[in-house]
Amino acid sequence: xxxxxxxxxxxxxxxxxxxxxxxxxxxxxxxxxxxxxxxxxxxxxxxxxxxxxxxxxxxxxxxxxxxxxxxxxxxxxxxxxxxxxxxxxxxxxxxxxxxxxxxxxxxxxxxxxxxxxxxxxxxxxxxxxxxxxxxxxxxxxxxxxxxxxxxxxxxxxxxxxxxxxxxxxxxxxxxxxxxxxxxxxxxxxxxxxxxxxxxxxxxxxxxxxxxxxxxxxxxxxxxxxxxxxxxxxxxxxxxxxxxxxxxxxxxxxxxxxxxxxxxxxxxxxxxxxxxxxxxxxxxxxxxxxxxxxxxxxxxxxxxxxxxxxxxxxxxxxxxxxxxxxxxxxxxxxxxxxxxxxxxxxxxxxxxxxxxxxxxxxxxxxxxxxxxxxxxxxxxxxxxxxxxxxxxxxxxxxxxxxxxxxxxxxxxxxxxxxxxxxxxxxxxxxxxxxxxxxxxx
Numbered sequence: 074x075x076x077x078x079x080x081x082x083x084x085x086x087x088x089x090x091x092x093x094x095x096x097x098x099x100x101x102x103x104x105x106x107x108x109x110x111x112x113x114x115x116x117x118x119x120x121x122x123x124x125x126x127x128x129x130x131x132x133x134x135x136x137x138x139x140x141x142x143x144x145x146x147x148x149x150x151x152x153x154x155x156x157x158x159x160x161x162x163x164x165x166x167x168x169x170x171x172x173x174x175x176x177x178x179x180x181x182x183x184x185x186x187x188x189x190x191x192x193x194x195x196x197x198x199x200x201x202x203x204x205x206x207x208x209x210x211x212x213x214x215x216x217x218x219x220x221x222x223x224x225x226x227x228x229x230x231x232x233x234x235x236x237x238x239x240x241x242x243x244x245x246x247x248x249x250x251x252x253x254x255x256x257x258x259x260x261x262x263x264x265x266x267x268x269x270x271x272x273x274x275x276x277x278x279x280x281x282x283x284x285x286x287x288x289x290x291x292x293x294x295x296x297x298x299x300x301x302x303x304x305x306x307x308x309x310x311x312x313x314x315x316x317x318x319x320x321x322x323x324x325x326x327x328x329x330x331x332x333x334x335x336x337x338x339x340x341x342x343x344x345x346x347x348x349x350x351x352x353x354x355x356x357x358x359x360x361x362x363x364x365x366x367x368x369x370x371x372x373x374x375x376x377x378x379x380x381x382x383x384x385x386x387x388x389x390x391x392x393x394x395x396x397x398x399x400x401x402x403x404x405x406x407x408x409x410x411x412x413x414x415x416x417x418x419x420x421x422x423x424x425x426x427x428x429x430x431x432x433x434x435x436x437x438x439x440x441x442x443x444x445x446x447x448x449x450x451x452x453x454x455x456x457x458x459x460x461x462x463x464x465x466x467x468x469x470x471x472x473x474x475x476x477x478x479x480x481x482x483x484x485x486x487x488x489x490x491x492x493x494x495x496x497x498x499x500x501x502x503x504x505x506x507x508x509x510x511x512x513x
Contacts, residue, residue, distance in 0.1 A: 093239065093370060094239060094369065094370065097236050097239045100236070101221070102291070103221055105291065106214060106221075106292040106293075107214070109282065109285040109286040109289055110214040110217075111251075112278070112286070113282030113283050113285065113286040114210040114247070114248070114282070115254065115282065116274075116276070116282070117211075117255070118251045118254070118256060119256070119258060119259040119275040119278075120207065121145065121334060121450065122256045122260065122271070122334055122351070122354070123263065123271030124141055124183075125139065125335060125338060125454070126138075126259070126264075126268060126338070127184065127187050127263065127268045127269055128141045128142070128196060129338075131268070132193065135335065135339055135461050136458045136461075137458075138458060139455050139456075139459065139461075140455050141197060142200075143331075145200040145203050145204035145207075145451070146447045146450050146451025146452075147204065147447075147448060147451045150445065150447040150451065151444070151448075153209050153443055153444035154310075154444050156168055157209055157212055157310075157437035157438075157439060158309070158437040160209070160213060161216075161294070161296070161437050164293060164296040165216075165287065165294070165436075166287040166290060169208055169213070169283055169287040170287050173206075173208050173282075173283030173287075175202065176202075176208065177276045177277075177280045179203040179205075180203050180272055180275060180276040182199050183196065183200060183272070184273060186199050187269070204447075208283045210283070211244065212442075214247075215240070215241070215423065215435075215439050216294050217292050217293065217294065218237070218240040220295075221292065222236050223237075238373075241369070241421075241423040242365050242368050242370075242420045243365075243369060244423065245365040245369075245416055245420045246362050246365040246366050248419075256334070256351045256354040258351075259274070259275070260348070260351030262274055264347060294435075294436065309437065310435075311441055313429050313430055314490035315425065315429040315490050315491045316426070316430060316438050316441055316442075318487040318491055319422045319426070319445075319491070320442060320444075320445040321484055322385060322418065322422060322480055322484050324445045324480055325385070325388075325476045325479065326449065327445060327447060327449020327450035327453065328472055328480070329392060329411065329415060329473040329476065329477060330449075330450045330453070331449065331452070331457065332456075332469060332472030332476065333354060333357055333408065334354060334450075335454050335457040336461060336470045337357075337404075339457075339458075339461035341353065343466055344401070346401075349401070354408075356408050356409050356412070357408035357411060357412045358412055359409065359412060360408070360409040360411065360412025360413040360415075360416075361413070361415045361416045361419075363412075364413040364415070365416035365419075365420060368416055369420065377421050377428075377491075378488060378492075380417060380421050381417075381421040381425070381491070382484065382488065384414060384417035384421065385418050385477070387414045388414035388415060388418060389481050391407075392411055395407060395408075395411070395471075395474065396467050396468070396471045396474070397467070398470070399467065411473070425491060426442070429491075449480075453472045456469075457469035460472070
């Protein structure tokens with residue numbers, strides 16, 4: 074594929090019509106942030122399941138374990154957008170280095186409290202900083218893709234490379250690959266080595282991977298401390314109506330992740346085979362990963378908004394029979410199907426950010442969506458844990474259905490917000506001029 078010199082925006086003639094993964098991975102400078110970014114995001118998939126397994130072991134309650142994991146998720150959801158906004162303003166490295174150090178200390182503290190059978194409230198207190206300091210590697214990598222492909226973090230969406238959709242698919246596949254490896258690794262460590270081994274490994278990988286990623290300064294977006302508003306204070310990405318609509322959709326996706334994690338763990342405990350919980354969840358994540366590979370390789374003719382609504386409806390339908398399944402041979406392929414339906418919603422949502430949000434707020438926008446997933450996951454982990462304690466795993470499996478059905482209803486009602494404005498005049502101020510791009 075013809076390429077443009079680094080630091081310039083590709084013209085239509087400079088972009089091959091074939092926008093496959095080979096062309097994407099040939100982007101100059103991409104591997105400089107891809108490899109350390111892959112290493113740095115591995116621990117993310119280990120945190121929740123590691124907490125559930127450790128706290129359940131020390132307290133004997135899925136409800137308590139789910140609630141502790143939920144506190145972590147809520148804390149991350151509330152702090153992630155602020156972290157993303159600071160990264161947009163002051164640079165990724167300035168946020169990442171202290172963040173991974175604090176996260177490591179917080180997780181070790183949480184492990185110590187759990188193993189010493191400290192009061193339950195102390196576990197919840199320790200879960201707050203553990204979640205608040207989770208490094209937002211995925212959004213940071215996505216922001217770097219925008220710079221690498223468009224040549225400028227603030228390039229208008231009309232000039233965006235057609236490879237952005239492929240990049241969003243690639244990132245979804247990478248994320249889900251971590252959810253294939255992470256739960257399996259965490260479960261194996263917790264069941265075969267020590268109940269705390271999963272979280273200890275998560276902390277160590279976060280520290281090492283985060284430092285390696287932060288060291289790749291040449292590919293990071295240029296900070297924009299005062300861009301985006303008339304007053305000089307950058308407007309929040311959440312002031313874009315489309316971002317709020319996408320956040321609702323991602324809340325429902327989080328409900329699937331959280332509900333599946335806890336319910337699969339409870340199900341395998343009920344049948345006396347706790348060691349396969351990571352395998353079952355890995356099958357679910359593998360479906361997401363495989364769908365992401367295919368989705369990113371297809372040149373879609375339907376609009377992103379249409380694809381998002383159709384994929385979300387399919388996800389809701391796939392979640393419907395989960396509660397009625399009581400056998401591994403049926404639950405495994407059904408979980409695979411649910412995973413297959415998640416990737417199109419995630420990829421389309423992340424792709425739409427490029428058309429809805431200017432570059433100087435892009436990392437923050439990605440963290441709002443990531444935070445929405447974490448918040449939905451936190452609520453689902455808590456609810457599914459309580460239901461599993463009192464009514465069994467089949468009750469916990471109703472959570473993914475309820476979460477996606479509610480989110481789909483709201484998303485349909487807010488579908489008109491998924492159209493970019495011709496100018497970035499939103500809410501509290503101007504966030505940058507945007508060329509109108511048809512989303513539907």
